Amino acid sequence: MEAKKYTMDLAGHKLSLEFGKYCEQAAGSVWVSLDDTVVMVNATMSPVARPGVDFFPLAVDVEEKQYAAGKIPGGFIKREGRPTEKATLTCRLIDRPLRPLFPKGMRNDVQVVATILSVDKQNPPEIPAMIGSSIALAVSDIPWGGPTGSVVVGLIDGEFVCCPTEEQMAASQMHLTVSGTRDAVLMVEAGAKEVSEKVMLDAIMFAHDWIKK
Incomplete structure (x- = not known):
């Protein structure tokens, strides 16, 4: 190659x-x-x-x-x-x-x-x-039916951050890992400090927007 x-x-x-x-x-x-x-x-x-x-x-x-x-x-x-x-x-x-x-x-x-x-x-x-x-x-x-994309999302001062650094993640209210294709989310792994369901759903959609890029 x-x-x-x-x-x-x-x-x-x-x-x-x-x-x-x-x-x-x-x-x-x-x-x-x-x-x-x-x-x-x-x-x-x-x-x-x-x-x-x-x-x-x-x-x-x-x-x-x-x-x-x-x-x-x-x-x-x-x-x-x-x-x-x-x-x-x-x-x-x-x-x-x-x-x-x-x-x-x-x-x-x-x-x-x-x-x-x-x-x-x-x-x-x-x-x-x-x-x-x-x-x-x-x-x-x-x-194989890929490709897939993967990102990590943090929540810092009320704003979603894609692929935060270790330093940023220390101040984040959530640690969300999302994988998916252009059309669908395939995997979600998350830990958070009691965020609402709406915030979590918005974070997943935010991650999928990055995956589609």
């Missing part, structure tokens, strides 16, 4: 997508940067269906590397540890909007791996990982 790079503005953040430079044996691969937070996402599929299963074997992995935050594992065990709770929750955020868009009855093993390469401590890696997972599948030959 010819190396290509695309850049767009996402609510004041620089979102960059790079293709064709890494992991050329994967079915689909993309290098996603949100400002200085960088995530590499690769998608692969087995050539034949897994026999004897009555479910779709989709596996999503999020690999958090300590070097992404400028750290080196120390102590007695000088290796990367098992996935953190945050990594497990991020896997679920990625899986839930992707899974419904695969063909019904598909039994081929599909694996999506998001490797966090750099974290700038202002932009969490969840959204680049979710966006990258959609794009890696979209550019591959894996049958």
Whole structure:
């Protein structure tokens, strides 16, 4: 694949997508940067269906590397540890909007791996990982009905903020993650300080407006 790079503005953040430079044996691969937070996402599929299963074997992995935050594992065990709770929750955020868009009855093993390469401590890696997972599948030959978009919405001083920084999120009344297609919302994950149903619905629609862009 010819190396290509695309850049767009996402609510004041620089979102960059790079293709064709890494992991050329994967079915689909993309290098996603949100400002200085960088995530590499690769998608692969087995050539034949897994026999004897009555479910779709989709596996999503999020690999958090300590070097992404400028750290080196120390102590007695000088290796990367098992996935953190945050990594497990991020896997679920990625899986839930992707899974419904695969063909019904598909039994081929599909694996999506998001490797966090750099974290700038202002932009969490969840959204680049979710966006990258959609794009890696979209550019591959894996049958899938995407693409999807994903954003985080905060509520600060009565105003919705798309993709707030860590500092902004500390002052936010809600933490809302939304994924969807141009036509529909597929996944909502939320935590809030007792906001009204109307505010939550407005926040979801605000997020979907960004997703459609």
